[in-house]
Amino acid sequence: MSEINLMDKYPKSKRNIEERANLIKEEHRKIARKFEKDFFDGDRLYGYGGYNYHPRFWQETVKRFSEFYKLDKSASILDVGCGKGFMLHDFQEFSSTYTVAGIDVSKYAIENAMDSVKKYVQVGDAKEIPFEDNSFDLVISINTIHNLELEDCKQSVREIERVSKKHSFIVVDAWRNEEEKKRMLGWNLTALTYMHVEDWKQLFKSQDYSGDYYWFIAE
Numbered sequence: 001m002s003e004i005n006l007m008d009k010y011p012k013s014k015r016n017i018e019e020r021a022n023l024i025k026e027e028h029r030k031i032a033r034k035f036e037k038d039f040f041d042g043d044r045l046y047g048y049g050g051y052n053y054h055p056r057f058w059q060e061t062v063k064r065f066s067e068f069y070k071l072d073k074s075a076s077i078l079d080v081g082c083g084k085g086f087m088l089h090d091f092q093e094f095s096s097t098y099t100v101a102g103i104d105v106s107k108y109a110i111e112n113a114m115d116s117v118k119k120y121v122q123v124g125d126a127k128e129i130p131f132e133d134n135s136f137d138l139v140i141s142i143n144t145i146h147n148l149e150l151e152d153c154k155q156s157v158r159e160i161e162r163v164s165k166k167h168s169f170i171v172v173d174a175w176r177n178e179e180e181k182k183r184m185l186g187w188n189l190t191a192l193t194y195m196h197v198e199d200w201k202q203l204f205k206s207q208d209y210s211g212d213y214y215w216f217i218a219e
């Protein structure tokens with residue numbers, strides 16, 4: 001189990017955290033947490049403000065994952081919280097011999113998944129991953145399991161561990177100091193479980209998680 005930044009090739013976005021913190025109210029969070037159209041393709045106050053594919057998002061990062069985990073041609077990859085399947089699409093572009101699968105709690109995201117991966121994605125909850133034990137060489141979950149309440153979040157970590165036969169990589173909302181914590185609290189729209197990086201490490205350890213992890217820090 002180790003902390004490793006495999007997201008270093010993911011493009012950094014310019015965030016106006018202060019502006020968003022001033023605008024976001026509980027009513028926006030309530031709607032965002034439904035993970036319906038408003039969250040993905042509605043007004044920016046409810047989420048992405050337009051969740052569209054762009055190769056610059058994942059192309060370099062899937063290469064990074066593939067190289068770091070030395071995935072062979074027949075590797076199987078599960079994305080927990082796959083949204084519209086953008087990362088899985090890029091995995092397939094990177095190597096057409098990979099087997100990919102994705103789950104997302106959002107019916108809207110799955111119904112609007114990219115055509116190229118539609119048959120590989122399904123509605124499903126991270127706390128009950130609908131696959132057998134040891135099904136995938138690599139299980140990835142980016143910015144997803146912090147959206148569950150603490151006990152469910154812990155269960156999702158155990159689920160990721162269970163369905164992975166080799167590697168896994170989780171990214172969650174976190175902070176390393178008071179300044180980052182303040183920014184995260186202002187930025188956060190949907191997360192229900194977020195904490196200091198050291199507390200996350202404890203949580204992973206307590207669930208016997210053997211995979212890797214990194215942080216989404218509000219910067």
Ligand SMILES: C[S@@+](CC[C@H](N)C(=O)[O-])C[C@H]1O[C@@H](n2cnc3c(N)ncnc32)[C@H](O)[C@@H]1O
Binds near residue numbers: 083109126142143147
């Ligand atoms: C911030 S988005 C990240 C999407 C994608 N992983 C990415 O990095 O672009 C969070 C995703 O988690 C999904 N999600 C939220 N709760 C979930 C749950 N309990 N199980 C599975 N997916 C969930 C949402 O529908 C959404 O697609």
